[in-house]
Amino acid sequence: MILVTGGTGLVGSHLLYNLLKTNDKIKAIYRRQHKLELVKKVFAYYSSDFESIYKKIEWIEADLIDIPALQIAFKDVSYVYHCAAFVSFEPDKYHQLRKINIEGTANVVNLCISHQVKKLCYISSIATIGHHQNPQQLITEDTIWNQDDDNSVYAITKYGAENEVWRGTQEGVDAVIVNPGIIIGPGLWHSGGSSSLIKKIYKGMPYYTHGVTAYVDVDDVVRAMVSLMQSTIKNERFIVISENLSFKEFQDLTAAALGVKPASKEATSIILGIGWRLDWLRRLLTGKRRRFSKQMTKSAKSITKYDASKLKNRLDFEFKPMQVSIKETCQLFLEDLNREAKDPSGR
Template sequence: MILVTGGTGLVGSHLLYKLVSNGKNVRAIYRRKKTLKRVKHVFSYFSNEADKLFNKIEWIEADINDVPKLQHAFVNITNVYHCAAFVSFEPDKYKQLRKINIEGTANIVNLSVAYEVNKLCYVSSIAAIGHNEDEQKLINEKTAWNAEADNSVYAITKYGAELEVWRGSQEGLNIVIVNPGIILGAGYWNGGSSGNLFKKVYNGMRHYVTGITGYIYVFDVIDAMIELMASDIRNEGFILVSENLSFKDFLQKVAKELGIEPPKKEAKPWLLGLAWRLDWLTHKIIGKRRSISKQNAKSAHSITQYDNSKLIKTLNFQYTKIDYAIDKVCQLYLKDLEK
């Protein structure tokens, strides 16, 4: 039986759809019952039998930091997809990020070892990959992480989580790690998900930024994970990026598909510098949640281009074009608006 953590998230819900559609026996973890409706909603995008597919999943209420409950989830499990994570770039959320991303991952690794799981796939992020001093040089899986760099709190904890997974490999656990870029998928239009970008564009964005980063369609992430788990590949990490694209180009493509005017004013570095300082000051004075950090402001104008060739060469993998992914996600966003 397969265990999926983070089953009610963007990656987890799409993974569950693919696994049960392929006839796999699946157990999934959830923390709050109300989040289960998100999974059904995602299933309904792609099937007229969403309830039937959803009911094939064995759901267990558990938290990845609640080891006793997790132990029940691991009974008779052969493979684990660890998708659960906390996504936040707010500096004051560091302790919570550590608790979920690092300590929670350590618990999953420890139980995978204890229950002699065959293989574990960990969903990390390109945030946990190092950067090159030369912005024109492609970042690959061997690019060294620099602990002294001004890394975001999210990046630090995802890198720390990877160290726990690699530790598990030293204890005899077969693992694969995937590092997706910005994942484009539907159903999660709020919070830290990339779906929020589609919502913001639709509601009207005035400014764009010129930074470059990697993007990938959610089903490419899922297909890569499943293929890697089915293969003999172990103890390897893979960057998952379909295309490197500027934020400006991405926003323009989304705006076009949504039939909305794209943002036309560039947010200059000095403006973002002022924005994150004011954001910090507001947080300190009245306790308002942070909306932009120093690291966010910096990355908005940084050029980070990723080499996706390892997965292509290893699995003969074919990525979906980002234009297609944007079109599909926009269609589903507009469909949700009609409801």
């Protein structure tokens, strides 16, 4: 029996579809009932028989910090894909991030130990890997994390979650960690995650930066996770990225695929500095969620290039080119947009 946490997320929903091709015994955890419709939506991209495929999943309502509910979910489970996480870069969400990402992962690891789970796959982030002083030097799995750096609250808690997984490996649980870049894929356009980038660019993003980071298609993330779980590889981490692109390059490719105007104004350091301060003030005056933090401005300017050679060599793995991934994802976005325009009710 396989258990997937975070089954209603971008990675979780695509992972479930992949797993159901070859395995009927799948459990998945969800927190909100309405999110289950998003899973069906993702399945519908790939199969007209999505309803019958979806019905094969044994859904369990549980929270990562609700141990009694998790106990029920772990019954008869041999393999676990831990995809659930709280994603936020808002500094005032730090304690909530710790609760879900670190404490929640500790609970999952402890249950893996007590239920003698054979193998655990944890989806982390490239945010938990250190950086080089030389921006042109490729970052690998061996690049050391600097805890004294000005890391985002999200990165800090995902790093703490990784430490819980490594603790589990010392207590008898075989595990692999995947560290993907920004994940591109269809379905969760309104979630606020990486999929919402497509929606934001469609609506118009006037500013760009020359910062560089790594991107990867959601299907490649899923294939890497499943391949690692099915292999004899254990207690290692793997960077999962297709290409390093500047934010301008990504925005230009996406705008072209959507048929909209690309960003035309560079967000200079001065503009970014004013931006995050105004956003802080808006939060103070209105109580609305932060959209732009100091750490986000730093990332927007940083040149960080990652190397996925370890995964490529160990699994003979080939990635989908990002131009193809962006084009495919944008096509599905436009189809959904057209469908919503014809039937706003979503029927």
